[in-house]
Amino acid sequence: xxxxxxxxxxxxxxxxxxxxxxxxxxxxxxxxxxxxxxxxxxxxxxxxxxxxxxxxxxxxxxxxxxxxxxxxxxxxxxxxxxxxxxxxxxxxxxxxxxxxxxxxxxxxxxxxxxxxxxxxxxxxxxxxxxxxxxxxxxxxxxxxxxxxxxxxxxxxxxxxxxxxxxxxxxxxxxxxxxxxxxxxxxxxxxxxxxxxxxxxxxxxxxxxxxxxxxxxxxxxxxxxxxxxxxxxxxxxxxxxxx
Amino acid sequence: xxxxxxxxxxxxxxxxxxxxxxxxxxxxxxxxxxxxxxxxxxxxxxxxxxxxxxxxxxxxxxxxxxxxxxxxxxxxxxxxxxxxxxxxxxxxxxxxxxxxxxxxxxxxxxxxxxxxxxxxxxxxxxxxxxxxxxxxxxxxxxxxxxxxxxxxxxxxxxxxxxxxxxxxxxxxxxxxxxxxxxxxxxxxxxxxxxxxxxxxxxxxxxxxxxxxxxxxxxxxxxxxxxxxx
Numbered sequence: 001x002x003x004x005x006x007x008x009x010x011x012x013x014x015x016x017x018x019x020x021x022x023x024x025x026x027x028x029x030x031x032x033x034x035x036x037x038x039x040x041x042x043x044x045x046x047x048x049x050x051x052x053x054x055x056x057x058x059x060x061x062x063x064x065x066x067x068x069x070x071x072x073x074x075x076x077x078x079x080x081x082x083x084x085x086x087x088x089x090x091x092x093x094x095x096x097x098x099x100x101x102x103x104x105x106x107x108x109x110x111x112x113x114x115x116x117x118x119x120x121x122x123x124x125x126x127x128x129x130x131x132x133x134x135x136x137x138x139x140x141x142x143x144x145x146x147x148x149x150x151x152x153x154x155x156x157x158x159x160x161x162x163x164x165x166x167x168x169x170x171x172x173x174x175x176x177x178x179x180x181x182x183x184x185x186x187x188x189x190x191x192x193x194x195x196x197x198x199x200x201x202x203x204x205x206x207x208x209x210x211x212x213x214x215x216x217x218x219x220x221x222x223x224x225x226x227x228x229x230x231x232x233x234x235x236x237x238x239x240x241x242x
Numbered sequence: 243x244x245x246x247x248x249x250x251x252x253x254x255x256x257x258x259x260x261x262x263x264x265x266x267x268x269x270x271x272x273x274x275x276x277x278x279x280x281x282x283x284x285x286x287x288x289x290x291x292x293x294x295x296x297x298x299x300x301x302x303x304x305x306x307x308x309x310x311x312x313x314x315x316x317x318x319x320x321x322x323x324x325x326x327x328x329x330x331x332x333x334x335x336x337x338x339x340x341x342x343x344x345x346x347x348x349x350x351x352x353x354x355x356x357x358x359x360x361x362x363x364x365x366x367x368x369x370x371x372x373x374x375x376x377x378x379x380x381x382x383x384x385x386x387x388x389x390x391x392x393x394x395x396x397x398x399x400x401x402x403x404x405x406x407x408x409x410x411x412x413x414x415x416x417x418x419x420x421x422x423x424x425x426x427x428x429x430x431x432x433x434x435x436x437x438x439x440x441x442x443x444x445x446x447x448x449x450x451x452x453x454x455x456x457x458x459x460x461x462x463x464x465x466x467x468x469x470x471x
Binding site: 014053056057058059060071074076077079080082084086087090091092093094102103104106107108109110111112125226 | 248261332335336470
């Protein structure tokens with residue numbers, strides 16, 4: 001993990017991303033220091049998911065650049081330090097829950113016994129220890145989401161990029177996730193969360209940014225507004241960046 | 243063992259498990275190729291043909307069956323990796339893209355080898371081919387041409403997956419580029435079934451080897467660009 005004087009966990013420098021005639025991101029510049037938390041808000045189509053995909057190195061910026069701890073996420077050194085949870089879980093439904101986690105460990109070059117140790121600990125944590133040896137194809141939506149979260153964390157990333165992490169989770173699952181993210185923050189991991197449920201995430205982050213039509217329309221300290229005020233600001237007219 | 247080797251083996255292991263547990267690529271490949279052999283047998287009335295005619299027909303039918311069955315297998319793998327966006331899951335790992343390409347190519351080659359273990363003996367029986375064939379040379383041609391087809395299918399499969407397009411595009415892109423491999427396979431097999439050696443089949447084994455090297459090099463160079471949005 002980088003210290004305060006190291007490179008930021010995530011740095012976007014003038015990132016533009018176009019899909020044909022559609023501009024999903026229009027010159028976004030933002031920085032998440034190592035160990036810090038950022039909540040990204042915005043209406044559907046504002047560019048939040050695209051921003052995370054560019055940050056994760058899955059999508060290439062049309063212009064500008066993304067850096068993860070000073071490394072391009074397109075390079076193995078950058079990818080090894082981030083954990084990304086997208087709209088899909090990236091799970092293999094013919095594999096068991098434990099095998100999916102072991103695969104993730106293998107993909108990140110962990111020795112098998114270390115991957116197994118982490119997998120067992122995570123399965124216990126997410127309440128899936130008893131389903132560890134069941135194929136994922138029989139899992140409910142909530143179980144899949146929990147396993148996808150465990151998969152995201154298995155290799156111990158220093159930067160977590162979470163796109164709608166509460167999707168499919170019941171109240172207990174949501175509470176578990178909030179607790180988990182608080183622990184990750186306390187352990188010094190940086191966090192970028194995209195969600196339509198800002199309330200549980202606001203205490204976990206330092207700053208909030210609102211995207212509108214691919215631009216940062218508003219940004220400021222998380223405590224500067226109440227959760228309701230942040231939610232109201234999503235669709236409000238543009239304000240000066242705080 | 244380095245992290246990259248572990249990651250390479252992890253991709254191989256996951257795909258191998260999928261195939262062992264579901265047979266979702268190999269089973270349709272086998273069915274398709276067996277139907278091709280069966281239909282060819284009836285269409286050409288094989289028992290009524292002289293041995294020389296059967297020997298002349300066998301290479302073409304064998305390679306048509308292998309080529310289309312390989313395409314079927316690649317399409318199945320493509321669909322499987324597209325489910326739950328598994329391609330993206332693989333792309334998020336620090337695994338070098340060239341090694342990811344080689345892992346997927348190895349899986350494709352393994353499927354082709356499994357298919358050929360069944361298909362070649364059946365072709366020998368159905369076409370009553372001579373036993374005195376250079377089997378070593380035949381195995382080399384099968385490996386070279388199947389390797390070329392697998393490399394091409396892996397690269398194009400990644401492009402098609404990223405574009406979010408279906409199997410039709412896979413066939414449209416793969417088959418024309420596979421023509422040199424298939425012609426090399428047919429011509430070399432014809433010479434070998436006639437009692438010749440790999441040297442007698444020149445230049446076709448060299449064409450097969452050259453296309454294999456070319457498609458592997460293209461895959462190694464272009465796989466990353468093919469996969470990224």
